[in-house]
Amino acid sequence: xxxxxxxxxxxxxxxxxxxxxxxxxxxxxxxxxxxxxxxxxxxxxxxxxxxxxxxxxxxxxxxxxxxxxxxxxxxxxxxxxxxxxxxxxxxxxxxxxxxxxxxxxxxxxxxxxxxxxxxxx
Numbered sequence: 001x002x003x004x005x006x007x008x009x010x011x012x013x014x015x016x017x018x019x020x021x022x023x024x025x026x027x028x029x030x031x032x033x034x035x036x037x038x039x040x041x042x043x044x045x046x047x048x049x050x051x052x053x054x055x056x057x058x059x060x061x062x063x064x065x066x067x068x069x070x071x072x073x074x075x076x077x078x079x080x081x082x083x084x085x086x087x088x089x090x091x092x093x094x095x096x097x098x099x100x101x102x103x104x105x106x107x108x109x110x111x112x113x114x115x116x117x118x119x120x121x
Contacts, residue, residue, distance in 0.1 A: 004082050008098050018095050021086040027079045029072035041066040 004022040007015055026032040041061070051058035060066060069075040087096040 002080055004080060004099075006099060006102050008102050018098060020092060020095060020099055021083045021090065022080045023083040023086075024078040025081050027070055027073040027077055029079075030070035030077070032077045034070055034073065034075040034077045035064070035067040036070055037061065038066050038068045039071075 002022040002024070003019045005017055005019045007017050010016045027034075030036045046061070051061070070077075073079045082096065082099055084096060087093070
């Protein structure tokens with residue numbers, strides 16, 4: 001059985017590794033395509049004005065010219081995710097809750113780093 005392992009802190013603030021059952025699902029980033037538009041191209045959004053100013057860009061954009069292998073799945077079209085139903089079946093509710101908390105904290109950290117990058121740090 002596939003697993004996902006993450007590190008968290010226990011009640012005494014000691015690092016512990018937790019392993020949870022996992023399963024493969026269609027990649028949530030590329031919707032199973034294995035590729036997506038390079039974020040350097042459309043990461044800040046694209047407007048109709050961008051296409052109007054450069055019709056070749058519009059054609060290339062929709063033809064996949066600016067596509068790259070998916071950042072999340074590496075082009076495999078699937079990603080490993082925690083199997084919440086299996087966790088509950090195995091009585092791993094506390095560990096599953098810790099995993100979701102860990103993910104929220106990591107998203108917050110990523111958001112802070114992204115803000116700093118945008119400010120030139």
